[in-house]
Amino acid sequence: METQTQAIKKKTNIVTERMTGAEAVIRCLLAEGVDLIYGYPGGAIMPVYDELYKYQDKLHHVLTRHEQGATHAAQGYARTSGRVGVAIATSGPGATNFVTGIADAQIDSTPMVCITGQVGSHLLGSDAFQETDIIGISTPITKWNHQVTKAEDIPTVLAKAFYIARSGRPGPVLIDITKDAQFGELDFAYEKCKGIRSYIPVPDTDPNSLKEAAKLINAARKPMIVFGQGVILGKAEEELKDFVEKSGIPSAWTILGLSALPTAHPLNVGMVGMHGNYGPNKLTNECDLLLAIGMRFDDRVTGNLETYAKQAKIIHFEIDPAEVDKNVKVDVAVMGDVKRTLAQLLPLIEPNSHQDWLQEFKDHDTIEFDKVIKEELYPTKEGLSMGEVLRGINEETNGDAVIVSDVGQHQMIACRYAEFTKSKSNVTSGGLGTMGFALPAAIGAKMGAPEREVIAIIGDGGYQMTIQELGTIFQTKVPLKIVVLNNDFLGMVRQWQQLFFDKRYASTEMVNPDFVKIAEGYHINSKRVTQRENLQDAIKEMIESKEPYFLEVCVEKENNVFPMIPTGASVSDVRLE
């Protein structure tokens, strides 16, 4: 039977070049415009590494200190550059160490291609050394995966991998390549994938859905927008801004929608969700129309679904048909790419301003400021707060920095208080909540946007999950800034123990090492701040540094993050204390 590769060649009469599968892997990456990959070598991927050595002037490889770090770095790179992140590892443990990063990319829709080596095809199924069924393991957490056992299949499979990873709702793809396919030879020709007959990346937009949506929008008296990462992935920031400004609708962001609209935009009313702002959470249950744009009604956003926006009509702007009516039943689904659908909707809506309704958000902001924000940003107590560190960073960067956060209290504080002026400025593990994400993700984020200031905000717990990536920072000299907000606790779990488990602090207290000494061991400039009077100077010194910099801030041990919607509670039951 004729292979796909042969069929393509016949069709297009492309001149081919004889080479090994391993070299073809590199040539495919170059043909896709990849110039930077993250990885870790090992037995079953050595032929590809040998080719990487030969192509090192064209394709830069960053050696992370753990394969998980390679996936998170590829994610960080994808999130700030808008390109596909690439990670590469060997079979067995190399491949299984990819799992967390792949799952994270899947749930946060991050375009990533992971390449793993595999034992020779004659050994498959024999429990060979470092053989693991990574296709079976990664099936539920990849957008697509495929095992290549013949060199000649490499170009078509990798072309498909990149196409699938970046098109439609993006996601991770894993390609497993047996060692004999890497050693084997093929006649190489590369043609980019332009479509797969069983896959519709962007569904058609029903013109009636736009008309219906416009009718609801024009009739609404208390409309509210909640937008998510779909706006950023769809490069629809301008379309969103035009739509928001013409319609005059107060707009809240989800955690992954952060920075798609400037923080200071007058119609930006803050963040929805478990630790989001008081106004948008409360008023979700008072609006008469909810426009969900490029978001997926995650449970951390909706709280109890039985009491979520029941009074409102709901319009869902979505690219993935499986998301419509998945968690929340909607009145109108506008399918398609939000960059197009928002632009098509714009002429159908009447200019409006909802001043009284917007004022309700401002009134809630005042309550939240008095009860929560004032003490967090301008604490009167002796201990340092996480919020004042973020305030200090805002002051030094004017909101121009990329903030990469890990998972926990510091993440919620960073997402609540970091100020953004540009899109793609917030990199965090939203859906999976992967502790250990930030340090390696920040490496990729800085390499994906080298002209920007990149600051990783990490807790003392998550930092130690991938602390070995300090080695990668030392080796590459990537000038990113690391801030560890150290409260000697797994703070978010401790907060829940305090609130819901009668302060039984089971295994949340951390006995921590000297983080400054560890950073010094990697020759990274570092400083520890324990007193308020030293904080701003230290932040300034960090931002002014042209080299990697580590700043540990010892913060109050038992502060809590508020507002908070307890699990299972309604968005309108958001607690301020």
Next chain:
Amino acid sequence: MEKENFTISVYTENNIGLLNRISAIFLKRHINLDSMTASQSEIKDVFRFTIAVKVTEEQVKKIVGQIEKQIEVIKAFYHKEEDIIYQETALFKVASKLLFEERQIQNVIKNSNANIVTVTPEFFVIEKTGRRREVEALYRKLDPYGLMQFTRSGRIAVTKEKMHISKILENFTEEAV
């Protein structure tokens, strides 16, 4: 919402890992399949999964959405019982001596519209195709005599309405990304 019997038809490319992807969608939601059958479809190189499952309509809609999301799935549909023609096949292996010792078995076979597939001195095999209850009725009648082996296939089904898979495939055009 009440649970009902639904049949899901999935048209797919012939891909080795797809079975895993589809079954994982059910596994994740703790949904037991009544049956799953895979075969060639009416279109060259296109496969068809037929899945029988008892869930609510809301659940089956979401499941079909998740199945259709898989890259190599061309299209997935769910059907109610009245929308399809469906059958199952069962094989009964019975000791040949019973035909002579228990003469009423011959009447059971005659009245059941079953076929005798093979006969040897030791055993004979009866094939019965039909609805589940017909297969089960024959099982109940034969079981008292002692069955050497019994097996039943998953449901296969065709819809009363037309399927527009060929049109979907014809309409496919490559586009620059």
